[in-house]
Amino acid sequence: MDSRAFVADGHDTRKLQLLRRELNEQLRRFSRRDGQSGSLRLLCECGRCREEIDVATERFERANANGGRWFVKDGHPVGAATPQATTR
Numbered sequence: 001m002d003s004r005a006f007v008a009d010g011h012d013t014r015k016l017q018l019l020r021r022e023l024n025e026q027l028r029r030f031s032r033r034d035g036q037s038g039s040l041r042l043l044c045e046c047g048r049c050r051e052e053i054d055v056a057t058e059r060f061e062r063a064n065a066n067g068g069r070w071f072v073k074d075g076h077p078v079g080a081a082t083p084q085a086t087t088r
């Protein structure tokens with residue numbers, strides 16, 4: 001069975017969350033390179049779905065600077081871990 005299926009539990013979910021965060025970071029970088037500002041279309045960081053959310057660029061950057069915050073769609077579980085706990 002393909003363990004890369006996007007529905008996972010426990011530490012697999014966390015891994016997926018971190019992966020999403022990396023992708024979102026890249027999306028942010030690209031949008032900045034394009035000279036866009038305003039909002040970003042990010043991947044939901046709950047690690048269990050493939051939905052997208054719109055987040056103000058400024059909000060994403062501020063949350064990143066402070067660490068410890070996932071961006072998820074309303075009602076999606078976030079889990080206990082924070083981005084900061086497992087990245088640097």
Ligand SMILES: [Zn+2]
Pocket residue numbers: 044045046047048049050051072073076
């Ligand atoms: Zn989600």
